[in-house]
Amino acid sequence: xxxxxxxxxxxxxxxxxxxxxxxxxxxxxxxxxxxxxxxxxxxxxxxxxxxxxxxxxxxxxxxxxxxxxxxxxxxxxxxxxxxxxxxxxxxxxxxxxxxxxxxxxxxxxxxxxxxxxxxxxxxxxxxxxxxxxxxxxxxxxxxxxxxxxxxxxxxxxxxxxxxxxxxxxxxxxxxxxxxxxxxxxxxxxxxxxxxxxxxxxxxxxxxxxxxxxxxxxxxxxxxxxxxxxxxxxxxxxxxxxxxxxxxxxxxxxxxxxxxxxxxxxxxxxxxxxxxxxxxxxxxxxxxxxxxxxxxxxxxxxxxxxxxxxxxxxxxxxxxxxxxxxxxxxxxxxxxxxxxxxxxxxxxxxxxxxxxxxxxxxxxxxxxxxxxxxxxxxxxxxxxxxxxxxxxxxxxxxxxxxxxxxxxxxxxxxxxxxxxxxxxxxxxxxxxxxxxxxxxxxxxxxxxxxxxxxxxxxxxxxxxxxxxxxxxxxxxxxxxxxxxxxxxxxxxxx
Numbered sequence: 001x002x003x004x005x006x007x008x009x010x011x012x013x014x015x016x017x018x019x020x021x022x023x024x025x026x027x028x029x030x031x032x033x034x035x036x037x038x039x040x041x042x043x044x045x046x047x048x049x050x051x052x053x054x055x056x057x058x059x060x061x062x063x064x065x066x067x068x069x070x071x072x073x074x075x076x077x078x079x080x081x082x083x084x085x086x087x088x089x090x091x092x093x094x095x096x097x098x099x100x101x102x103x104x105x106x107x108x109x110x111x112x113x114x115x116x117x118x119x120x121x122x123x124x125x126x127x128x129x130x131x132x133x134x135x136x137x138x139x140x141x142x143x144x145x146x147x148x149x150x151x152x153x154x155x156x157x158x159x160x161x162x163x164x165x166x167x168x169x170x171x172x173x174x175x176x177x178x179x180x181x182x183x184x185x186x187x188x189x190x191x192x193x194x195x196x197x198x199x200x201x202x203x204x205x206x207x208x209x210x211x212x213x214x215x216x217x218x219x220x221x222x223x224x225x226x227x228x229x230x231x232x233x234x235x236x237x238x239x240x241x242x243x244x245x246x247x248x249x250x251x252x253x254x255x256x257x258x259x260x261x262x263x264x265x266x267x268x269x270x271x272x273x274x275x276x277x278x279x280x281x282x283x284x285x286x287x288x289x290x291x292x293x294x295x296x297x298x299x300x301x302x303x304x305x306x307x308x309x310x311x312x313x314x315x316x317x318x319x320x321x322x323x324x325x326x327x328x329x330x331x332x333x334x335x336x337x338x339x340x341x342x343x344x345x346x347x348x349x350x351x352x353x354x355x356x357x358x359x360x361x362x363x364x365x366x367x368x369x370x371x372x373x374x375x376x377x378x379x380x381x382x383x384x385x386x387x388x389x390x391x392x393x394x395x396x397x398x399x400x401x402x403x404x405x406x407x408x409x410x411x412x413x414x415x416x417x418x419x420x421x422x423x424x425x426x427x428x429x430x431x432x433x434x435x436x437x438x439x440x441x442x443x444x445x446x447x448x449x450x451x452x453x454x455x456x457x458x459x460x461x462x463x464x465x466x467x468x469x470x471x472x473x474x475x476x477x478x479x480x481x482x483x484x485x486x487x488x489x490x491x492x493x
Contacts, residue, residue, distance in 0.1 A: 008212055008213045009212050009213075009243075009247060010171060010210065010211040011170075011172060011173075011208070011239070012168045012170075012208070012209050012220075013169075013170035013171065013175070013176050013208055013239060014165070014167060014168035014206075015165075015170070015179060015207070015235075016164070016165050016166075016204070016205040016206075016207070017163070017164045017180070017202070017204050018161045018202070019161065019162045019164060019187055019192065019193045019201070019202055020135070020159055020194075021061050021064045021065065021068075021161070021162055021192060022191060022194060023058055023061050023064065023160055024060075025058060026046075026134070026158035026159055026160065027057075027058050027132070027133075027134045027160035028056060028058065028098065028134065028158055029044050029047060029055065029158055030044070031046075033160075035196075035199045035201075036199075039140075040152075040153060041155065042155045043154050043157065047093075048093050048154060048157070049093035049094030049095070054293050055098065055291075055293055058160060061160040062297060062299070064162075065105050065106065065132050066299060066304060066307050067192055067311070068106070068130065068162055068164075068192045069105065069106030069130050070308050070311060071186050071314075072127050072186065073110050073127070075107035075108055075109065076107070076299060077103065077105075077107055078299060078300075079103065079296050079298050079299070080103045080104055080131075080297045080299075081100065081290055081291075081294075082098055082099070082290065082291040082296075082297075083098075083099055083102075083288045083290055084097070084098060084099075084288065084289055085097045085099045085101070085286045086287040086288075087286060089139075090139055090150070091136050091139050092137065093154065093157065097133060098291055098294070099131065099133035100131035100133065101283070102288075104129045104131035104132075105130065105131060105132050105297065106127075106129060106130035106131070106162075107129060108126070108127060108129070109127035109130070110125060110127055111124075111125050111166075111182060113125060113178040116172070116174045116175065116178060123175065124169070125167065125169045125170060125179050126166065126167030126169050127167070128165040128167055130162055130163065131165075132160065132162055133163060135156045135158065135159040135160075135161050136156065137152055137156055138152070138154075138155070138156055139151075140152070140153055156200065162192075162193075166179065172239075173236040173237075173243075174236070176206065176235060176236065177235065181232065184202060186314070186315060187202075188338065188339070189318070189344075190311065190341065191340060194340075197230055197231060204235050205225055205227050205229075206226045206229070206242075207223055207225050207226075208225075208239055208242045208243070208246070209224065209257065210246050210247060210250070212250065219250070219256050220256055221247075221256065222255060222257050222259075222260040222262065223257060223263075224246065224263055224264075224265050225262065225264045226239070226265050226266075227264060227267065227277070228266040228267045228269075229269075234269055237272055238274060241272065242265075245273075261279050263276065264278050264279075312341065315337050315338075318344055319334055322336065322344075326348075326351050326357025326358075326360070326361070327357045327358055328358055328361040332365065336364065336365070339369065340379070342378070343364070343379050346364065346379050347360060347361065350364060350386045350390045351390075353386070353387065353390025353391060354390045354393035354396075355394060356397055359396065360389075360390070360393060367410055368382065368384070371414055383413065383414050383415075383417070384410060384413045388413055388419070388420055389410070391420045392406055392409055392413075393406075395420070401424070402478040402479050402480065403479075404479070405427075405475070408427055408429075409429070412426060438489070440470055440482075441470070441482060441485045442489060444466050444470060444486075445489060445490065451463060451465055451466065451486075452490055456490065463482075463483055463486040463487060463490075464483070466483075466486055467482055467483065
């Protein structure tokens with residue numbers, strides 16, 4: 001439900017988005033970042049904060065951070081540095097987080113989003129900064145009974161995060177969702193992150209307050225940072241809830257931003273309400289100071305331009321191009337683009353080799369993506385490469401194999417490292433001579449005179465009843481060829 005605030009109220013929204021970078025190892029050690037590993041199996045002395053363990057910087061994380069910054073139009077300063085952010089959490093074994101304070105890796109930038117009030121226009125959302133930091137671990141509470149121990153999993157400790165901080169330029173929950181959707185599409189398309197919110201690789205904190213016009217005065221309510229949101233829908237609902245709650249609290253207490261500090265509230269997804277957590281610390285509370293174990297990061301202009309040259313098309317540009325070039329629907333283009341640039345490359349190769357963009361789109365979405373999801377793999381690891389799938393779909397178009405048998409070949413290729421020819425041979429699929437088809441169809445027509453009568457009476461769909469019978473007699477018979485042959489023979493009488 002969309003909440004309509006009074007006309008005297010302006011909603012002020014800024015978002016802090018934590019994006020997990022798509023690296024194989026952590027930010028300052030060689031431990032893996034794979035999701036779903038058993039607790040505390042992807043840790044080392046650096047992750048655990050053991051005495052004498054020293055961090056070693058991950059160059060790939062630096063490269064991806066710069067790439068992300070360029071994608072959101074950020075300035076890339078020639079130098080950034082690492083700082084220690086001091087605070088205590090049970091899942092932060094060092095007692096501090098390595099982050100970036102006053103010299104982040106990405107400076108000011110912006111992201112243009114669709115204007116939900118004026119079709120075709122855009123709204124520019126400013127980016128304050130984007131900085132690198134390591135993640136903390138995870139506290140696993142007894143949420144079932146609430147009486148058991150809290151366990152600590154330190155697998156996430158040291159996972160590289162890029163925190164993208166927006167200016168408070170959004171004025172509605174719809175704009176916030178549009179911003180997140182655009183940002184997520186960019187990060188996936190550019191190969192910067194997989195942005196799986198359920199796996200923790202995309203996390204959002206929303207800063208919300210109200211500007212209320214009272215006569216000629218403008219009053220600002222205290223800023224609230226909302227956490228614990230596990231979906232874009234939750235972000236939208238939490239913001240709408242806060243608009244109503246803050247206005248009600250202001251009417252009751254009259255407190256403004258000058259009288260009450262910034263607070264943190266959690267989001268209860270079941271009750272769809274926010275709840276008080278704590279007063280928000282200021283930067284001085286974290287006792288930032290430069291990390292003595294890490295040198296500043298110097299990024300040459302040549303490095304920045306080399307990374308810029310790899311950006312390629314934006315998701316919007318690709319989304320606009322695919323329908324015209326391959327004859328697919330805008331919705332299908334959107335699905336492919338949202339799956340990342342590697343999927344776009346895969347689809348385009350299949351479409352070019354098969355000569356049929358619509359068929360390629362259908363197979364990529366229905367078969368490739370489904371298998372990837374079932375096996376939890378990326379398209380780069382998919383066992384049926386684009387050349388094999390393109391070859392298979394080309395054979396369907398040529399009538400060498402029907403769609404049903406092609407599915408069998410595809411599933412065989414998923415499990416076996418073979419060529420299309422080898423897979424066809426392994427499955428015993430043989431091409432059927434036209435004379436065999438003619439004889440088979442004639443046999444079926446002789447046994448089904450009612451179908452002949454129906455077709456001659458104008459009901460051509462009646463031949464569909466022959467397809468199943470034909471497949472039982474010869475599994476290699478192409479249904480389309482059976483249909484065309486039956487109509488030809490009937491009409492020739």
